[in-house]
Amino acid sequence: MSNLLEMMQEKAAEEMTVRLKVRDKPAFIRMIDETAGFCAEVESIPVLKGMLLQVKTKVPKRTANGMEEVDGVALFTTGSNSNQTLIKGYAAEFGQDIMFEADAPIEALVPAGRFAELLKKLPQKAEWIFEFNAGNGEEDYGFLNIRCGKSEYMLQLLNVSEYPQTRPESVPPLAFSSKEFCSALHNSKYASEKKTMDSPIAGIHLICREEGKIIVETTNRRQASVETLAATTLRELDMIISHDTVDRIYEVFGKHEGRIVVQFGTATITVNGFGSTLISRVVEGKYPDLSKMVPNGIKAECIVLQKDLLGAFERCLLMVVGDKENSSCSVSVRFGNGVLALSAKGQLGKAEDCLEVETDGDASFLIDPARAKNALKSLSSHEKVRIQFIGALRPIIFYPDASEYEDYTKFALVLPLRAAEG
Structure with a gap:
């Protein structure tokens, strides 16, 4: 009698087990790893440490009769924290090269970090088979059995029924x-x-x-x-x-x-x-x-190659600050008569740099070189940059030297430290 009962229990457990066989291991790892990066590492809601894994065995296909469901496989992974949710999807109908095979639909919540790290360490030459075993729901949420060749690993699953559902708002895309x-x-x-x-x-x-x-x-x-x-x-x-x-x-x-x-x-x-x-x-x-921050009344401006000016600021930073870009320093900027000159000095040394530029008027000011460098980097897709000087202690404007940006649809603005002396 006891043997019969054990056989019945084993058969019931077998029926509650769903198998997933991975065929394209690198693609599967990338999908899991990217999703795991969005899961909470430390979170007041424990289920957010898990990754929602859903498998379907029917996929939509457009036919002459409209959209129909055909045999195939679809995988959806969801990772979430307090602020962001990432949902990744993969689908392929049978007959195509598919990432994995599954014998039934799956919905499980796996420990994200441990699952992702384990996959990256499994030997890829061996066959990967995942067996999802359902629990009884009373603090037993089932387990995931991972077979890799002759090796076997088991992960306890989390409570999938408590996983929060995050959906996009219904607004026009x-x-x-x-x-x-x-x-x-x-x-x-x-x-x-x-x-x-x-x-x-x-x-x-x-x-x-x-x-x-x-x-x-x-x-x-x-x-x-x-x-x-x-x-x-x-x-x-x-x-x-x-x-x-x-x-x-x-x-x-x-x-x-x-x-x-x-x-x-x-x-x-x-x-x-x-x-x-x-x-x-x-x-x-x-x-x-x-x-309201875009100033009026330009007193002087110059046009300079973006890469040349960025390089000049980087050289000044290197000479007066070294590797510590958070250190306080300033660069004196002067332009006029077709020349733009940068000069700076600090504990490590001093720097003077001159560039040939197009100028209209004369200007001089002190500026934080790190902020100027960031402003120029934001304009890296443009060959030339126009610099506009409004006056002492007024914002310095950097924007692409192109007619479509003259209405300030793209610009960077940096407040000078003070007017340069002399």
């Missing part, structure tokens, strides 16, 4: 070039405040002041950066996103060529493309109006 969108955010973030994380100026401001244009702007009250993105159908937008969100967007989408779709909600921003969906909370607060 807008399409952007992935490179342009990610670069605009990434190039602007240097000018935002980094220390005061509870302040709106610790984020990147996205605002639509004119129909069809998104202004991407940042400031820490000592410098500012403005970029412009075309968004033909957009009329209203006023959103602040965090440094971390910008880094995450750039990490997931910045390396891709092609189009992404962005949804600007009231509480979240959602970016979708290339098999990934990133949902992030926005920062609350009111951003200062940078449109």
